[in-house]
Amino acid sequence: MRLKLVPANTAWDFFKYARLTFGASVIAMVLSFAIWLAMGLNFGIDFLGGTTIRTESAQSVDVGAYRDAIQALELGDVAISEVFDPTFGPDRNVAQIRIQAQEGEEAITPETIRAVQDALRAIDPEMEFPLVESVGPKVSGELVWTAILAVGASLAAILIYIWLRFEWQFSVGAVVALIHDVLLTIGIFSLFQIRFDLATIAALLTIVGYSINDTVVIFDRLRENLIKYKKKALRDVMNLSVNETLSRTVMTSGTTLVALIALLILGGDVIRGFVFAITWGVVVGTYSSVFVAKNIVLILGTKRDWSKPDAGAGTQFGNVDA
């Protein structure tokens, strides 16, 4: 008896509600963008500069008292948030304190850190500071550029690769799907004000990698079916290709999500934001491979005669035998 996530031999029409699904995607993208503009992102010190200090105490976290203690030092903008994790016991209370970059300083001075720690130890003498990170404005400015460059470069690289291996319509479709995934992830980070730092950029690129993987598998089948069914309408060939690969799509997303959810719950609070971004991206990425990428190709149309090799069709790898 086999576990079947998807019934065998599906022949679902994925374009039946194309207006609805594609429209929903467009609306979600617009909404994400609007939320991003309206609410902004909760940038971490990687991009803003400044200092974060993690505190661990046996006493419960009193954000107000912490704030009063640090405010007395006149360090400017201070944000304090309590950190929750199912693995923490009752005697482990963790908070995250963020202090803005100080005027005229790159990384924080040891004296400032000592002053903050002393002020907090006045509340609880046993308090521990297991993580102190400080990034100067010079580095954070560069990291912003690195991040933009990384996302841009990966989109460009994929655009070129898919164009070489398939057709330009496919590469546009793939990249639109990726932009969809990236925007929706930024949107949710903005909506819930989850901390957005360098690790989030790494997560975004991973989402891009995962989503393109999914999209390519469908495109690959589409290319094969276009050769096989020369007369069939493009829309039908696409439906066939998605149906044929559907069980794989669901299976791979399933195993990946299972692994990610384990990490999300058990992996600790330090990387939770990172793992959350990837988990969300896998869901969105799977959706976009099925409902966004190929719709773009359908709108743009593609050449139908794949039997003759031509210069524009790019490289086809030979079947390498193991």
Add this chain to the structure above:
Amino acid sequence: MLQIALWKRVIILGLCALGLMLALPNAFYDRVETHNDAVAEIEAQGATPERLAAVENWPEWMPSSLVNLGLDLRGGAHLLAEVHVEDVYADRMDALWPEVRDALRDERDAVGTIRRQDSPPDELRVRISRPEGLARAMEVARDLATPVASFTGIGASDIVVSGEGDELVVSLSPEEKQATDDRTIQQSLEIIRRRVDEVGTREPTIQRQGADRILIQVPGIGSAAELKALIGTTARLTFNPVVGRTSDPDADPGGRNVIYPSMDEEGTYYILEPTPVVTGEELTDAQPAFDQNGRPAVNFRFNPSGARKFGDYTAQNIGSPFAIVLDDEVISAPVIQDHIAGGSGIITGRFSVEESTQLAVLLRAGALPAELTFLEERTVGPELGQDSIDAGQTAALVALFAVLVLIILSYGLFGVFASVALLMNVFLIFGILSAIGATLTLPGIAGIVLTIGMAVDANVLVFERIREELKTAKGPARAIELGYEKALSAIVDANITTFIIAAILFTLGSGPVRGFAVTLGIGILTSVFTAIFVTRLLIVLWFERRRPKRIEV
């Protein structure tokens, strides 16, 4: 037909065995670590019975490379420092001045009297009393140029000479600046390394980053502040003649003299001659000590040339004070009582024992050629690192178990094959990480967990394809073969695109993000290898033995 040549089987199994061997030491992390430490200590300091016993902990013929744990897992301090390379330009200009002065004096008839002017630190400006002699002065100055000693600057000369009205302007050429910057960074790296080594922690990472930055990572150190105190000080020690004492920091020192605060006496400032008699570069040794009153102090000894200069100066200036200056602060300004021959002395001041010990370390390691600014610092406590390892381990095991159950339920016997390949995949990742000495970070663990989820993809592609081929009833052997053949282009395309992403992440990321890129990239390679070769070999071996008439995937 389903066939794999014997030599291919041997290579596939051999690679798997090699991967297992390389991964194995990580299962006994502590034991192998003590073994490795003991081997290194014996190499450096000779054998002791305890060390030899520690070596016995792990068999010599086994690989003993371990996955390096990143700072976020092991705990420690990370600093990114920027070297003020332009500091050195000023020193170069100061060193050039006497040469220029002497050369111009020989041409007094043409250029008249000369006087050094205030200028930006990377320029030397000399005013001449006869502006019509500027051409001659420039010619003379150009004769002082020497070729740049670097690979990129061949053919260029080290200084650029120009004239403005009655002023001669000398500055370093761009090629020379670059060569100087390189030297400054190299020296700084060397001196930071010596200072960190003096405190003796394990496996510090000290490397150049970009044009003028140095990355310092020291595992096991309590806080970045401690590390900063050690490497942040320039520790430039000089002995300067004292011109006078004042309580006004803004007093005009006169001429090119400098005014420095006293370290001990608040509100006291010393006016000093700018050119030191001797500098810390001529020290051969420095040790923490106590003076005759039992207060902490530092004993030092000069090399022969330093000893001679120091001896001559003290002999000629008995009764006048001289200042011991550390990083633009006067430690003390004793009056010379006697001719100090022999080249050794003692620095006293209001030190604590820790301060005198640290000063001795800094003086022994040498001064940094230029000042450092810290751009970034991170400290991770060892407990937090251990928590992260534990959490990552639990999550990875649960994820692995869940994925195995899912694929075995979905694909039956073929799922078991894929499971074996998946386990092999995890071993191979650890084997490769150990072999190339990569660093495992917390996001890196996330990368491995993500790979566990994604690694089955290639297998799933093949299995789904075999299912499809079985429907057209070509017989099991043919279906398996076609399944592999037809799934290949999708596997290759899908993984190349993901690999491109991992490569971009690797080049643009740093630290933890780079660790993630490494595990992701290696995970892609190993998952393709295990899916295409290992699972296939397992299926072929099973098929040869059973020869089933029909199969169910």
